[in-house]
Amino acid sequence: MRDNDFDIKNPKKKFKKTERVPPKGYDCANDFFEEMYLDKEMIWMGQNTNHLHGDIIADAMIEAIKKKEYCKYPAPEGFSELKQLILEDLGFEDLEVLLTAGATESLYLCMQALLEPEDNVILSDPGYFIIGDFANRFANDVRYVPVYYDECNYKLTPELLKENMDENTRMVILIDPLNPLGSSYTEDELKEFGEIAKENDLYLIHDVTYKDFARQHFHMENYAPGQTLTIYSFSKIFGMAGLRIGGVISSKPIIDALKNAVVNDLGVNIIAQYGAIAGLKSKDQWMDEIREISFENQRLIKEMVDPIEGVFLPVYPSDANMMAVDLYGAGINPKDMANYLIEKKLFTREGEYTSEEFGDRYLRISFSIPTEEIKVFCEEFPKAVEALRTK
Numbered sequence: 104m105r106d107n108d109f110d111i112k113n114p115k116k117k118f119k120k121t122e123r124v125p126p127k128g129y130d131c132a133n134d135f136f137e138e139m140y141l142d143k144e145m146i147w148m149g150q151n152t153n154h155l156h157g158d159i160i161a162d163a164m165i166e167a168i169k170k171k172e173y174c175k176y177p178a179p180e181g182f183s184e185l186k187q188l189i190l191e192d193l194g195f196e197d198l199e200v201l202l203t204a205g206a207t208e209s210l211y212l213c214m215q216a217l218l219e220p221e222d223n224v225i226l227s228d229p230g231y232f233i234i235g236d237f238a239n240r241f242a243n244d245v246r247y248v249p250v251y252y253d254e255c256n257y258k259l260t261p262e263l264l265k266e267n268m269d270e271n272t273r274m275v276i277l278i279d280p281l282n283p284l285g286s287s288y289t290e291d292e293l294k295e296f297g298e299i300a301k302e303n304d305l306y307l308i309h310d311v312t313y314k315d316f317a318r319q320h321f322h323m324e325n326y327a328p329g330q331t332l333t334i335y336s337f338s339k340i341f342g343m344a345g346l347r348i349g350g351v352i353s354s355k356p357i358i359d360a361l362k363n364a365v366v367n368d369l370g371v372n373i374i375a376q377y378g379a380i381a382g383l384k385s386k387d388q389w390m391d392e393i394r395e396i397s398f399e400n401q402r403l404i405k406e407m408v409d410p411i412e413g414v415f416l417p418v419y420p421s422d423a424n425m426m427a428v429d430l431y432g433a434g435i436n437p438k439d440m441a442n443y444l445i446e447k448k449l450f451t452r453e454g455e456y457t458s459e460e461f462g463d464r465y466l467r468i469s470f471s472i473p474t475e476e477i478k479v480f481c482e483e484f485p486k487a488v489e490a491l492r493t494k
Contacts, residue, residue: 139450146476149450151425153342153471155393163381164374177370185376188383199358202371206336206349211237213332216364218242222273227259229458231282251461257418258286261295274306280313283457283467285421290321297326307331315340317422329354341382346375400470400477407481424471431464435491440466447483
């Protein structure tokens with residue numbers, strides 16, 4: 104039997120995947136998330152979603168549903184109007200857009216289409232685990248570079264990249280701003296990454312899922328054209344996480360290579376496309392208000408955290424719609440904190456979801472929710488610290 108075959112009597116995992124222990128009291132993670140989802144009293148701070156939208160996007164989708172547009176298969180590569188609007192949103196010209204069922208699918212296609220078995224991939228720890236899981240399926244090695252340090256401003260730096268790469272490094276992942284910390288890249292840093300990529304024939308995956316929450320944001324594509332793949336999401340600023348629509352933007356040769364790996368050749372959710380078009384067309388009507396509320400919400404969190412002994416925010420202000428709250432100095436396990444807060448109807452996430460090395464230090468919270476809900480968190484969190492610190 105070949106190494107990559109399955110033994111029917113004793114099936115083996117073909118692909119390595121990060122093991123996640125389900126929360127206490129649940130048989131699997133899905134049961135936990137389903138219960139969180141169905142609890143309509145739960146304040147949603149655990150998935151970086153955006154709950155601050157009006158009705159423009161929803162109304163466009165409702166109208167499409169009423170017309171039963173979902174009865175027809177969409178164009179397999181999506182509406183041309185939508186793809187053009189994405190390019191305009193990014194300020195790009197002469198590039199190709201591949202629409203996908205969420206940015207996560209875009210990331211998978213990048214790994215499947217571009218990596219070879221001898222390659223290695225570099226990404227940061229903390230980070231978005233699923234990217235490394237995908238890379239492990241197609242590359243020889245995934246190198247997690249520890250970045251949970253003030254010295255590197257809690258992000259992968261060009262210097263750290265050069266220290267960790269070798270002749271087999273083929274791809275670098277830049278999540279910008281970074282989930283879970285909210286750190287982001289300067290223009291000079293991206294320029295330096297671009298030079299490294301050109302000198303060493305690297306692909307740069309620039310995941311800009313949280314870009315619209317940032318104080319400033321720059322595009323890697325401008326500094327390494329032909330080697331950059333920009334990952335785009337409608338889940339965050341557009342508030343469309345449950346609709347699963349996103350895309351990847353790059354040069355035609357790269358997008359053509361990704362198309363060869365596509366499984367979903369019947370197209371992206373048609374109702375989501377109508378919502379995405381409406382969102383992009385109306386963005387200047389609502390984005391500033393969402394940003395202002397998010398900035399105010401994290402200010403309130405900072406004001407609440409600062410006086411608490413042993414607790415601090417590694418990155419403030421965050422350039423995303425989430426941040427980490429470091430509990431290590433208070434002697435509190437983030438999982439205990441997350442479980443405690445659930446009892447108070449506050450859904451947050453323990454750090455181990457985004458880091459194996461540092462996950463016992465921090466709680467991740469998102470704050471693009473109504474300010475009244477943030478005030479509930481700010482009231483309950485100090486009480487939780489004292490209760491758990493006493494234990």
